[in-house]
Structures are given as structure tokens and as C-alpha cells.
């Protein structure tokens with residue numbers, strides 16, 4: 001693109017809301033030497049196609065395969081942007097419901113935050129780009145990665161690039177982006193392995209609970225998959241703040257509600273380390 005002659009026709013790309021972060025400017029002029037799809041064009045300025053919810057060329061809604069030749073004005077919208085037209089055709093199928101995610105190897109802390117909110121998150125420390133894209137497609141999961149090249153892969157349908165470096169802020173971005181607040185089921189999923197947590201009587205897990213915690217807490221939960229035992233821990237204040245910001249707190253577990261542990265907190269492996 002750097003050696004493109006100045007006299008080539010250009011497409012003026014207008015970016016809205018959080019897409020400005022990716023493009024680095026509100027408006028970008030892109031030279032077009034030959035007809036080019038709008039997918040390629042928006043990705044050439046750093047916006048992966050899963051970030052885009054709506055495209056308009058000279059005011060008319062188009063899909064990702066629409067070709068431009070230069071001279072057009074292209075508007076690029078993220079989801080939920082006020083100016084976007086609800087009548088325009090969707091660029092992708094609806095997000096999976098319930099929401100499911102696959103996260104790249106650099107987002108381990110975000111994975112734990114989202115699991116803490118109850119969301120199903122596929123995460124492997126050795127997954128490569130091909131694995132991640134394959135899982136996203138075959139399991140209909142939303143791909144979360146800060147590698148925009150990965151998000152630009154054609155087969156990726158749903159995805160998002162967290163902008164912040166801070167895992168708590170990343171979690172807030174993902175919650176806002178995918179409408180997670182009302183869908184959260186905090187502390188129902190194992191932060192370590194993604195398994196479901198189930199309430200268990202102390203008698204069943206006493207051997208895994210230090211004596212001091214046995215005396216101090218009356219609610220315990222165990223992961224169905226890795227058998228990790230959880231109970232309310234010492235960091236509940238910070239945890240409660242995170243949950244209040246990002247998820248509707250789960251109702252307290254009533255007697256007999258074996259499938260609804262009430263805010264168990266992990267120990268001995270703390271899922272919510274202070275950093």
C-alpha cells in the first residue's frame with residue numbers, strides 16, 4: 001500500500017465508535033488499484049471483519065463481499081452503534097446463545113474472569129491459531145484474541161479483540177460487547193477447567209478443606225470435572241465488586257438447591273488472585 005501511486009482512486013472509510021481504536025483514525029483514505037471486497041478493505045486498515053456489524057457504501061447497506069472500485073464512501077459500524085440501521089442485513093449469524101468463547105493463549109486471566117461469571121470458555125495453553133479458528137467454527141464459539149490477523153481469517157465468524165491490557169477491563173469490554181451482564185451466572189463454573197460447579201455437603205469434601213475453613217464456612221462446591229473444591233474465600237470484597245460490575249449476582253443457594261452454589265470461592269488454588 002505504501003508504494004501505491006497518489007493518483008489511484010480512493011475509498012473514504014468512516015469508522016464508528018470502538019472501531020476507531022483499531023483503525024487509528026475516524027476517517028481513513030484507502031487507495032484502490034483494482035476492484036476489492038469491503039472485507040479486504042476494512043481489514044487493510046486494521047479492522048478484523050468479526051468486529052464489524054454493519055457496512056454502508058454511499059449510504060446503502062452492503063455485505064462483506066461487496067466490491068468497491070474507488071470514489072465511494074464506506075461507513076463501518078460495530079454492534080449496537082446508535083447510527084446503525086436495524087433494518088440493514090446482518091453481516092453474520094446471531095451470536096451463539098448461550099454465549100460461548102474460545103480464547104487465545106495470551107488471555108488466560110480473562111478466561112478465568114469470564115468463567116467466574118459462568119461463561120463456557122475453551123482455553124488451552126498450547127493452542128495454535130489453527131486450533132483456535134477450528135474450535136471457534138466447529139463449536140460456534142466467539143473467538144477472543146488480541147491477534148487481529150487471527151480474527152481476520154475468513155472462517156472466523158464471531159470474534160472480538162480486547163483493547164485493554166488489563167484483564168478486568170477486558171472482561172468489562174467483553175461483557176458490554178456481547179450483552180453478558182444479564183446472562184451471567186457467577187460462580188457456577190470452575191475457573192480452572194471450565195467444568196460445572198455443584199454444591200456439596202462438607203462431609204463429602206472435608207478431607208480437601210483445611211480445618212480453619214471447615215469451621216468458618218458452610219457452603220462448599222465441587223467441580224464436576226476436575227473435582228476441585230471451592231468455598232467462600234478471603235477475597236470476597238474484590239470479587240463482589242467485579243461481579244457487581246460485570247454480572248447480575250446469582251441468587252443465594254437455598255436449602256436443597258444442589259445445583260446452585262452460593263458464591264463459592266476457590267481454595268487451595270485461588271481463582272481470583274490479587275495482582
Ligand SMILES: [Zn+2]
Nearest residue numbers: 190193223226
Ligand atoms: Zn474444574
